[in-house]
Amino acid sequence: MATEYQYHSNIWLEEPEAENPFAARACYCRGYDVYGEVVRKAGWFEYLLLMFKGERPGTGEPELLEKLALVIANPGPREASVRAAMNAGVAGTNHSSALMAALAVGAGQYGGSQELSVCIGLWQECRFDFDRWCARLLNPSDDERADIWLPMEHAPGFDPNGDVTPTPILQSLDLLVGLAPANGALAWLKANRQALEQHVGYPLAMSGLAAAALVDLGMDPDQGSMLYLMLRLPGAAAHALEQKQMGWKKFPYYGPAIELDESGSNTDSPEATRK
Amino acid sequence: MSHKRLLDTEKRWVTRKGKAYLSDRVIVHGKDLHKELGDYDWIHLYLYAILGRDPGENVAKLLSSFWVSTSYPDASIWPNHVTALAGTVRATASLSLMAGLSISEASIYGRRPEVRALDFFYRAGKHLDAGGDLGEFVENEKSAGRTIYGYGRPLSRTDERIPFMLDKAREFELDGGRYLQIALNVHSYLYEKYGYSMNVAAVHAGLAADIGLSCQEYQIFGSPAFVTGLAPCYQDARDRPEGSFFPVRCSNIVYEGPAKRNWSA
Known part of the structure; x- marks a missing residue:
């Protein structure tokens, strides 16, 4: 007999085995029989889009998501979230610690999922209005209230530490535009990239490119953020395991680089100004 | 750049x-x-x-009592529930506690309401400094569609932590500040006009403002706050049979999505 402790879902239906109410005989995702049909007939990205969007994706959408997943699968060992995972891996911590570290660091506002989320929010607001984009990119935090997230410190989707648009971003933009709608966000971004870069003063970042691709896939800020977090984990995992094998003696130790300034107080530190 | x-x-x-x-x-x-x-x-x-x-002994003791006031070893509380789930599947102790702490930065409890409540009192103080009226400030926030964090509590009408905290504030002689009074005045206004109750987030934030913590400092201070409630929940689930923490039967996923359909169709 069912208790009152129920979870409600528009995604998932389970039918129990006759002998055990806690074991599923069949599982349905958005109405489709997962183990009877979906697993056999769908691709991974088709299934992902079904879960997130509620309907089977349109023509070309799984291919666009798959190529985006390839583009962001490994940000490389210099990137902060991967470095975080490598720190976990080299010390022999749990696998999930490595991924939790990668998720937390990869959630940030500089290159992470929060930046991407802000970008998708700007897409919803600015659409293809160049002037509006120009205004909002330079003033992305329009709520004067303090929050658990700090105000953005740069134009979302662009890299304030960049000089020129990195070649992999240009290569990926060209590739993804070819898989996206001709009148979509990626196409608009490609057409306006240089003008936007000139306006903000620094180049497009991977977060900005990924945001446009996810907008073309119909993702809102929450959905886009979740996918971005998930799809960047493979590199973090692989590099964490690699450093575990490599060993800590080959891993950089920054002790000598930390230099204590004992000349004054902390009252002029950046945090002291953030009331 | x-x-x-x-x-x-x-x-x-x-x-x-x-x-x-x-x-x-x-x-x-x-x-x-x-x-x-x-x-x-x-x-x-x-x-x-x-x-x-x-910050001084009394401030440290008062802030310590913030954590004491909210150390609830009850596995129905969401971060504790997550930690108990980790225990029931035999995740490690650290992973279990970190999983619980990671969801304490929530929007309807924990860090966001705390930060927003502290920010609200600082902004209310500025409004009063400029000659404004507190009720007017509250109404401006409400008409902007903003939640007044610290008032109302999702699952109950009263908050047992409030008398505890007010006693502690008196004990450590930190109960006479401006912002605690603003917190109490906001409650009087919201209660009389809308019947809102007050929860401990308002009292905590009022006291934190009187201590002078910035929103960031307050967020960092609060981040480990739930850990004392998490630990017993982890142990409790860990010590029972695997998977036995509130198991969910198939029929207790209430499906409200599209009807069954064929993939090929």
Whole structure:
């Protein structure tokens, strides 16, 4: 007999085995029989889009998501979230610690999922209005209230530490535009990239490119953020395991680089100004 | 901007926060951890580390009581529930506690309401300084569609932590501040006009404002706050049979999505 402790879902239906109410005989995702049909007939990205969007994706959408997943699968060992995972891996911590570290660091506002989320929010607001984009990119935090997230410190989707648009971003933009709608966000971004870069003063970042691709896939800020977090984990995992094998003696130790300034107080530190 | 600013910190990180001179000494904000700070209790040291100054014994004790007031070993509370789920599937102790803490930065409890409540009182104070009226400020927030954090409580009408906290504030002689009074005045206004109750987030934030914590300092201070409630929930689930923490039968997923359909159709 069912208790009152129920979870409600528009995604998932389970039918129990006759002998055990806690074991599923069949599982349905958005109405489709997962183990009877979906697993056999769908691709991974088709299934992902079904879960997130509620309907089977349109023509070309799984291919666009798959190529985006390839583009962001490994940000490389210099990137902060991967470095975080490598720190976990080299010390022999749990696998999930490595991924939790990668998720937390990869959630940030500089290159992470929060930046991407802000970008998708700007897409919803600015659409293809160049002037509006120009205004909002330079003033992305329009709520004067303090929050658990700090105000953005740069134009979302662009890299304030960049000089020129990195070649992999240009290569990926060209590739993804070819898989996206001709009148979509990626196409608009490609057409306006240089003008936007000139306006903000620094180049497009991977977060900005990924945001446009996810907008073309119909993702809102929450959905886009979740996918971005998930799809960047493979590199973090692989590099964490690699450093575990490599060993800590080959891993950089920054002790000598930390230099204590004992000349004054902390009252002029950046945090002291953030009331 | 350009990459050139990165060159300054590629191989050198100059800091005033501290440094561990391994095999020798550890400096925290200019003081020797073991020789000068070794008698601090942990929360006091945590505050010193966050603030870069000693906030004083009474402030440390009052803020310690923030954590005491919310150390609930009840597995129905969402972060505790997550930790118990980790226990029932035999995740490690650290992973279980971190999983619970990670969801304490929520929107309907924990860090966001705390930060927003503190910010609200600071902004209310500025409004009053400018000659404004408190009720007017509250109404402006409401008409902007903003939640007044610290008032109302999702699952109950009263908050048993409030008398505890007010007693502690009196005990440590920190109950006479401006912002605590604003918190109480906002409650009077909201209760009389809308029947809103007050929850401890308002009292905590009012006291934190009187202490002078910034929103960031308050967020950092609160981040580990639920850990004492989490630990027993982890142990409780860990000590029972695997998978036995509130198992969910198939029929208790109430499906409200599209009807069954064929993939090929």
